[in-house]
Amino acid sequence: MSERIVVGMSGGVDSSVAALLLKEQGYDVVGVFMKNWEEEDINGTCTAEEDWRDVRDVCDLIGIPYYSVNFAKEYWDRVFSYFLKEYRAGRTPNPDVLCNREIKFRAFLDFAMTLGATRMATGHFVRTNEAGQLLKGSDSNKDQSYFLYMVHAQQLKKAIFPVGGMTKEQVRKIAEDRGLPVSKKKDSTGVCFIGERNFKKFLSEYLPAQPGDMVSPEGEVVGRHDGLMYYTLGQRRGLGIGGRGDGRSWFVIGKDLEKNRLLVAQGEDHPMLYSTQSIAEDVTWVGDAPMKEGETITCTARYRYRQPDQPVEATLREGRLLLHSLVPQRAVTPGQSAVLYKDDVCLGGGIVTKVVDPGSADPDKQINY
Structure with a gap:
């Protein structure tokens, strides 16, 4: 009997090709669509219906069973409530990192195990190795390791990323060559699982x-x-x-x-937009901590998605990361994540809580927040 792998399918081309490749490799593949938001659009249509239809069409074409599972309560409790709390505090949160930890690699992984799976799969552009290390995706323009830094090695060992070693162009070509109906579907943007909408109007419905x-x-x-x-x-x-x-x-x-x-x-180069020191909290590591309390390491960091790696000195102090950027950084934003790397290995990171005056030795002297 072949190994069963449950694929988290969004209705997009990446997860569709991931399922296709695993099926062609002889695995017992099951597709699962996660519905994590209940709201309907202005026309009264559930915004997830089109994606769910695409999942069904793809699964029928490649010949695998499929399910839909509702994690709306888990998403609200574990992700969206945090999202609102951060905005109330004046920060700019990144719910995708929490969504990956709490929904895709916790609630969904648990569900996959109930279906008899030994591993789960997604269409993320990342790679892993046998040690459970998280590696950058081969396509530097699509690498999504920034969003997965909160996922632990023990969870990653139960996951597989079939498109992580490919470029986006290669993924689309496979989809087109195999006749997948989503081969030309545009990439989704917007808040994780909430999608593309007027964000200002959306946020005003929840916060005064x-x-x-x-x-x-x-x-x-x-x-x-x-x-x-x-x-x-x-x-x-x-x-x-x-x-x-x-x-x-x-x-x-x-x-x-x-x-x-x-x-x-x-002026886009105004000096108050730049800093060299920041503090990150809620620190999580993919595997073992790369430093001990009080120790400083030299590595690279990203303060936002798709940012080229920036050289930093990182110090762990009382559970917080003190980050000294060797090159001034523009618009490091409280609420966003600072993610650390050693070459292609994603070490982990934390949530930026303070951006401090680059000319001050006092870590509490802030300029941006």
């Missing part, structure tokens, strides 16, 4: 907005904001500041939560 002043570094009121939760560091679009200053674009450089003020400045 508190408009306030936009203020320059000199203290001049230059406009009004709709609510601090709608803005993130480095943002240029949507500020609506015109006819002021020297004609250069305005950018968000910080938030003053106490006074409900959005701090803005002109």
Whole structure:
């Protein structure tokens, strides 16, 4: 009897090709579609219906059984409640990293085991090895290890990533050559499982907005904001500041939560957008911790998805990561993840809580938050 592998299928081309490849390799493959959001769109249609239809069509074509499982409660309790809490605190959260840990590699993995699977599979562009290390995907432009740094080695040992060693172009060509109906389906964007929608309108349905002043570094009121939760560091679009200053674009450089003020400045290279030191908490490691308490290691870091690796010195102190970037970093954002690497190996990371003044030895002297 062949090994059973349950594939998490989203209705997209990556997970569809993952299921196809495993089937062609002789595995006993089962497709499972995760429905994690109950909301309907403005036309009264469940936003997951189209994806679920694509999953069924793909599974019928390649000849594997399929199921749908509802994790909406788990998603709300473990991911979305955190998402709202972070926005209330003025930060910009990345729910995808928590979604991977709590839903795909916990709730879904547990479900896969109830179906008699020995392993689960997804369409993530990452790789692993026998030691359970998380490795970057071969396609540097699509590598998703940044989003999986919270997944532990013991979970990764029960997972397989069939497209992790391919490029996106190779994946699409396989889908087209095999006649998969999703071969030309565009990649999904937006919040994990919530999808593409007017984010400002969506967020306003859950959190009350508190408009306030936009203020320059000199203290001049230059406009009004709709609510601090709608803005993130480095943002240029949507500020609506015109006819002021020297004609250069305005950018968000910080938030003053106490006074409900959005701090803005002109010029994409404004010095207050840059820092060399930050603090990350809620630290998790894929495997064993790469450093002991008080120890400093030299490695690389990413502060956002698709960012090239940045050289850093990382120190573990009282459970927090103190990160010293050897190159000034633009718009390091509280709420986002700082993920550490040694070459192709993803070590783990943490959630950025403070961005500190690069010219100060005091880690509590903040400029961006």
